[in-house]
Amino acid sequence: MSLVHPAPSPTAERPPLIVAEGVNKHFGAAHVLRDVTTRFYEGEVAVIIGASGSGKSTFLRTLNRLEKHDSGRIVVDGIELDDSVRNLDAIRREVGMVFQQFNLFPHLTALENVALAPRRVRGAPRGEAIRAALELLTRVGLADHVRKHPFQLSGGQQQRVAIARALAMNPKVLLFDEPTSALDPEMINEVLDVMKDLARSGMTMIVVTHEMRFAREVGDRILFFDHGELLQDAPVDEFFERQRNDRIRAFLGQITH
């Protein structure tokens, strides 16, 4: 499988991979997303940050419709996200997701976790799916653990299996929902290293995280959410080095202590 895309040239006019326009979402009386408008391009690493409850995870989850948006438009790879189930299946094949709690299938081995979706969704023959899964698990450094069940793996290893599982569908974009927040500190780096490798290979990534070092090092741009609003959408150096917004400066001050 080819995960290496040509390096994107920053000046070229490219069609966006994901377009969100005026997206609103309520949970009961709470207005959790307020008119969110942004675009994501192929090959870019966008990092979404903000306080908890700011709507950043909810926004990420609207991009593969794990949450439905109430109004506005979301278009992924030219397909509009609406109630049409066919659209949804087509989009979910192109959009991979990595969860905070890993959500590996506990009754399957690491290998079976990775091979399941290609077999069922793409109809890949068993042998082929297993070979591809082995390759992916080797790539995330788990060649010695392919026959283990999730409970036999550490949190960091489970999350790396989850990344391999998402990659197995050969998605055009990977969504990460706080991928290191449930990990013990000593396991965070092994997951971040895998994500850095992915970013370097040209993978399009949208990452909700509190890891500011990762954001600085790997991110192309930062989206800052505040009370459901996309308060700022800025290139990474501008965001960290020339931040003018007082609220964001206060937030960054707290989080980097």
Next chain:
Amino acid sequence: MNVALGVWPARWTRQQRSTATIAASAALLVLFMWGVAKPLSWLPDPIGPVAEEFASGTRVTVWLTLASGLSGIAIGVLSAVAKLAPFPPIRWAADLYVWAVRGTPLLVQVLFVYFALPAIVPGLQLSDFSSAVVALAVNVGAYNAEAIRAGIVAVPKGQTEAARALGLSPVQTFRDVVFPQAFKIALPPLVNNVVALLKDSSLAYVIGVVELSNVGNRLQAATFEPVPTLATTATIYLVLTTVLTRISGAIEQRLDVEQRR
């Protein structure tokens, strides 16, 4: 059940040992169904001469239990899914079924299927055995529905989200991800239901199925020797429930990849 697993070589994996226990217990059951006549025939009057009748009653009881038990699990899965369906009328139908079956005696249900159903559905011809299977399956299916529904609800929501996010359809998500986990959770109550079913199958006796209780009761009436005839009947039930519990215990071990038990 660890005792049962302990007899296998220690170098076998837990999976292999539980599979071996399942196979050995199933073989034991088959052997018992056809071989029990032999030791019974060595017993003195009134058991020895009718050993073959006990053996054939045992076989009928096991067939009744297997046929209604397997259909009952299928009915239980379907009703559990229906109970969780997004479309309200489907939920209502499933609730109605469970409510009606759990609120009426099994004896009445057996009589109803045998006598009343042909009157309601003209042209329906069910043998006494088939009627008993239908009544027992419908009965245990209602209890299974509750057990399986609880199992499905206990599977974390993140499992469904992960499967859906990978592009699996709702049916694939249920079959490959949710159901295997739900079944494992539901297994202990399902086993209780099947053991109860094995004993409840004795009610097929009222519509003339010649199963184990029927054999035992006829022989005690004919010989005027209730103690040996009914003690033999009870002992055979005890052997059957023991083997059944052992098989299900091994299935539980086999599914328990996390080795919690």
